Amino acid sequence: MKQDSDASEEMMQLLDRYAAGRIPPLIDMESPEAGLIDRRLFEIYQIGFRHRFSGVLGVRLASDQPGSLKDKWKSAANLSLETTEQAWTGFCAALRDKASGDEACIACNRYWAWRAEEEGRAIAYLCTHGLIDLAVPIIVHDTTISVVFSGQLFPKPGIAWNPELVEPGGLLRPLASGEKGVDAWEESLKRIRQAEQQLGFADGELLDALKCDVEKEATPQDVVNTLGELSLLGKQLSQLAAAKLESEKSKIRTWIGSGISSALAQLEAEASTDLTTKGFKGIVRASVTKMWKHVARYLEYTCHYFGFAYLLVLSCDYSDNGGTLTVLSHWGQWLEDFPFSKQYDCTESHASLQALSSEMIAWRTATEVDLERYARLPVIEPLYKSLRRHRPLPTYAVSGQFVRGISPVLILGSLDYRKRTTPLSGQDLREFTEIGEEIGLVANICTLVAELDEATDRQARFIENVAHDIRNPIQNLISMANFMQIESLSIEDKQGMAREIASEVRRTNELSQRVWVLEGLRRGMFDLGERHWVNIFDVIMRCRKSLQHSAVQNNIEFKVEEEIREWPNAQINEELFYHTILNLMDNAVKYSAPNTEVLIDGKLRAREYELTFGNIGLGIPEDERERIFQRHYRAKNAQRKIREGTGIGLSIVKAFADYYGGIEVVSYPLEGSSRHHTLFRLIIRRE
């Protein structure tokens, strides 16, 4: 399914707007139909005029300032509350000494916007120019997204304020200075004309419609009335904004979902052809990158929307990538000094993170938890400390839903209760659950790509190993054949060398057979179900003969339980069984310490044959016991010990065991020794 390019562009614009903090856009001069309250500006003017304000009313959007809402409030908070409340006059005078009047207004507005937000209601205040201003917050889901202002800019020439409002007992206090600014009426007319043009009114149409008496100054009652009406309008706009937000959010989510589905569909389609081509991986990687970009923007918007001081998303996948924690994205202004990188190697804390991962999976839906509980986890600790240093606020981890139960997503955030009046609601958690699902889905695709990379690497290593394992014996054979031509060699030496050549040829032949069996299994050409009556003991003896040379070289002895000789024949695939036994015995020899025994024991039960292959030597680390059965995988300590090895033997064993019974492996250290006792237990069902 191809993404519609126009829709994609629209969505990108929408996400860009959200990412910039315009949630949702209230006024969009470039695209009036996108703005939420363009037509309602008319109502704001009307309210102002009706109550004898000059009509200089406007909306200051949270997004008007560069940076996030937080930046803006942070700047406002720099104004001292004490100064503004107790010595407001002096403060204003100081501001007015500044070269730019606009700068003074912005600073003042910021402060009062912050106050309106703090109080969560409309407020009246005396602005820095000695005018009565009103600030009405628009609150969506507990978050102030913008503030509607009214201004009373010099209603009449020569009058800077209404004494009734500012005398003791009035609404506001007077300014010491009576400096004047621009003529309010002229300013009002100018703005009304601008509004007429912007909103598509005819010249004078808006002015006529206002029909208010602006000759008289606003009274205290006017201020109260204006506040009341603006508050009501603020509530209506809040509801409108919330509805628009929901609708746009749903649109974005549908789009992100369809993009992810498209990437998945492409993945599945290509997976049926060739999983390892560069082209395929390129397609998936490009899709995933694109999806991540979208999800990331969506999360950034979420950070604003939910009132999070920061948001961090972690995706942990312990079932497949063996303890690597991927930090997918993060936001927040207090995280600059946090040493993030794309991936954390969590080998040391694997168990604790795995526990957290399991816990998150158990939640199934987003759950609000105290981050302090996880503060001691190595990955979370620096984050936690960094946050606590900056913000003594409650810090929460909200975990999202986890797609297919394998990619738990941890969304960490700190709710800023200065901005938010309520903790996370059930609706919020449901939102997080859905976001978690989307992130989880993309995370799963990322994991698949990583697995593909690993599979490709393994395949390349396999080819190299096969080359190594074939070329080396051939080199040996060349040298051994030439050795036999040395005239001075005794007959006995020549006979011994001939036996070694035969053994080397057998070794090479067995490798080629293993590769053939594996390829047959991979391509589905090998019929696992083709059964023959097989004498298990005979097969073990054949394998022992084949491995005798390498066993003798290392002074290793095979001990086979004689009772197996008496077992009834098993109805299994003979060739695959031979390679299964050969691989298990070969492995036991390869990784045994010199001068030890390989014990092959067995138990015959009513419904199954049980064979065990025990040896003493190099153990298998616990966290690799499942992976050793993966095709081309070799345990790390095995690679260190023995260079040769293709990592295909145990995958053949696994294929046989999966079809006919099962396989288990245990490996534990021997007391007082660096050696391990390793035991493979093969079960074959009796048909």
Next chain:
Amino acid sequence: MPRVLFIEDEPRLVKTLPAVLEDRYKDLQVVGMTDIIEAMNRLKEEEFDVVLLDISMPPTEDMDSGEVEHGRLTGIAVAQSIKKIEPDISIVALTVVSDRAMKSKMLEADIQTIINKPAEIDEIAQALLKSGPSTRK
């Protein structure tokens, strides 16, 4: 007479190749060793003109297994150690992998000649003779 130290983890090759080379090329003297540490000690104690070195071998305990790619590049690390002991000695690599990246690593380790396995006896001998005492400073 070039004196050659042959380091290789395949016991059968270590047993046969020196004998074959010495039998066919009387100018060559070849000492074969499977143990890297013992070979390095021997190099410190005796004088050799050339080292014939296998590249893919199990790493020694003191090597970082990851750095030598679990044995794939053991010979490169050995070559570096050899050059520390005998900076002027010639090294001939005997390897199954000789892709571009591997060749570049070998050149960095100052390995002058690379022979791909499987190789004929004469090819190995010629490489050793060319790298013999006449090339030493």
